[in-house]
Amino acid sequence: MIKDVRKTTLDNGVRILTKHIPHVHSVAMGVWVNVGARDETEKEAGLSHLIEHMIFKGTQRRSGYQIAKEFDAIGGQTNAFTTMENTCYHASVMDTHLATMVDILSDIFLNSVFEPQELERERPVILQEIGMVEDSPEEHVHLLAANTVWDKHPLGRSILGRRRNIQSFEAADIKRFFDTHYQPDQIVISAAGNVDPDRFADMVGPAFETIPCNPLPSRRQKPTTHQRTALYPRDIEQTHICFGAGGLPITDPARYASSLMNTIFGGNMSSRLFQQIREQRGLAYSVYSYITSYVDSGLFGAYAGVDADNALEATEIMLSGHKQLAEERVTANELADAKEYTKGSLMLASESTENQMARIAQNEIHFGCYVPLQKVVDRVDAVSVDDVIELAQRLRSKGFSALTLMGPLTDQKPFDDLLRKYK
Numbered sequence: 001m002i003k004d005v006r007k008t009t010l011d012n013g014v015r016i017l018t019k020h021i022p023h024v025h026s027v028a029m030g031v032w033v034n035v036g037a038r039d040e041t042e043k044e045a046g047l048s049h050l051i052e053h054m055i056f057k058g059t060q061r062r063s064g065y066q067i068a069k070e071f072d073a074i075g076g077q078t079n080a081f082t083t084m085e086n087t088c089y090h091a092s093v094m095d096t097h098l099a100t101m102v103d104i105l106s107d108i109f110l111n112s113v114f115e116p117q118e119l120e121r122e123r124p125v126i127l128q129e130i131g132m133v134e135d136s137p138e139e140h141v142h143l144l145a146a147n148t149v150w151d152k153h154p155l156g157r158s159i160l161g162r163r164r165n166i167q168s169f170e171a172a173d174i175k176r177f178f179d180t181h182y183q184p185d186q187i188v189i190s191a192a193g194n195v196d197p198d199r200f201a202d203m204v205g206p207a208f209e210t211i212p213c214n215p216l217p218s219r220r221q222k223p224t225t226h227q228r229t230a231l232y233p234r235d236i237e238q239t240h241i242c243f244g245a246g247g248l249p250i251t252d253p254a255r256y257a258s259s260l261m262n263t264i265f266g267g268n269m270s271s272r273l274f275q276q277i278r279e280q281r282g283l284a285y286s287v288y289s290y291i292t293s294y295v296d297s298g299l300f301g302a303y304a305g306v307d308a309d310n311a312l313e314a315t316e317i318m319l320s321g322h323k324q325l326a327e328e329r330v331t332a333n334e335l336a337d338a339k340e341y342t343k344g345s346l347m348l349a350s351e352s353t354e355n356q357m358a359r360i361a362q363n364e365i366h367f368g369c370y371v372p373l374q375k376v377v378d379r380v381d382a383v384s385v386d387d388v389i390e391l392a393q394r395l396r397s398k399g400f401s402a403l404t405l406m407g408p409l410t411d412q413k414p415f416d417d418l419l420r421k422y423k
Contacts, residue, residue, distance in 0.1 A: 005360060010205055014208045016200070017364055019193075019356050019357070020194075021353060025194060028356070029105060029357065030361055031189050032087070033182055033187055035087055036083050037157065038155055042152075043165070044173075047161070047165075049082040050174060051174055054119065054174055058112065071091065071101075074100050084159065088358075090357065092353065092354055095194040110210075114175050119170070119171050119174070127166060146299075148403070150223045153221070181216065183211075187208070188361045190360050193357075220296065227400045227401060228402055229404075229412055231410075232404070233407075235408060238407055239307070240304075241305070241403070241404075243303075243318045245300050246300060246398035247297070247395065248293060249293060249296055254394075256380050257388050258391060260338045260342060261325060263342060264338050265289045267289055273304075276321070277314055277317055281313075283306050283307075284305055285305065287303065288302070289302040300322075312418070315403065319418055329389055335388065339380055346373060
C-alpha cells in the first residue's frame, strides 16, 4: 500500500484497488479484465467486444431495462470499452450510492445470462457500429493502418470483429469465451473517490471470490511488422494518411522519452507536424502524431487528412520529420515545453475520479503495483535531449515504416518511392 491506495488480493487471485480521495463527492468504479481483442482467434474475432455489449442485457436478477433504469435512478453514469488487451466495465455515482453501484456492476459481471433473444437484438447494433466506423474515414484509416503494419496478427484486426463473425456467433460461443478467459487472476477491480477502502473491499470481495480458477490457455504471440504501403482508393473529399514506425512496449523504461518525443513531433498545436502541415502550409485541418503501445510491441504514428493534390507533400513532411528526430538534436526549449505540456496533462487528468480509477487499475495490470504520480513527473523531468535522440535512433534501427492512404488516389508508386527514400 502507498498512502491512499489500498490493494486487497482475494484467495482466487482477484485484485481490489481503492484510492481514497476525501475532498470529492463521487466514486468511480471499474471491473477490468486483462483480456481483449488480441486474445481471440480469427474465428473468435469480435467476441470480446460483443461480450462488452451483452453483459448489460440482463442477469438472473435484472433485465437490461432494469439495469439501465436503476443506474438512471441514482444519477449514475455507466459504460464499458474493449481494447486490444483489456476490457473494462465502469460506472460513476455520488458517494451516497456506492452500494447500489457495486451491486449492479457485480451482478452484470457475475450473473449475465447472455440470452439468445438478446443476442439477436444486439447483432444489428454491432453491425451498425462497424458501419459507423467505416463511414468515418479518419477512424477507418487507423484500422487499415494497423493491418498494414501487423497484417494477419490479431493486432491487425478490428476490435469490433468481422461482419461474418458477428452474424454467426451463438450465445454458447459468448458464454464459452467468457468462462475460458475471464479468469480471476486476470480481473482487477478499482475504485477512486470518496470511498473507504475497507468498506469497498468488504462489499466487493464476497461476490468476486466465488469465481472459480481454471488454467488460462496460452495466448498473445508477439507480432511481426511489415514495411510497405497500402492504398485504398475511395471516392471521398480528402486523402487520409497514416504513417507508422517502430514504437515501444507499454512498460519500456524509455516510455517517458517516447511520450515527450511524440509531443515534440506532433502531439500538440506547437509541435513540428502541426506547425509545418497546418500553420505554415495550410495543408490540413486535422494533423497529429500518436503512440500505440502493447505489452510486447508498439507503434509510433502520424495522421493527416489533406486534399488529394497535397497528399504527396504532406506524406514527405511526415517521413522527413520522423527521420530528422534521429538525425538532428531536439532543442532544449522544445524538450522543456514538452515536459510542461506532459506534466500539465497528467495533473489535469488526476483531478478526475474516472481517470484515477483507470490509472490505478492500469498500473496494477502492467506493473503489478501502484506508481505514484509524482514518480511519473520525476521521470518525465529526468529525460534529457540525448535520451530523446537515442530513442529516435533506436526506433529507426528497427528498420520498418509503413504508409496507409485512403482517398481519391490511384497511383501508389510515388508513395512507395517516398517510403524507400526515407527508410
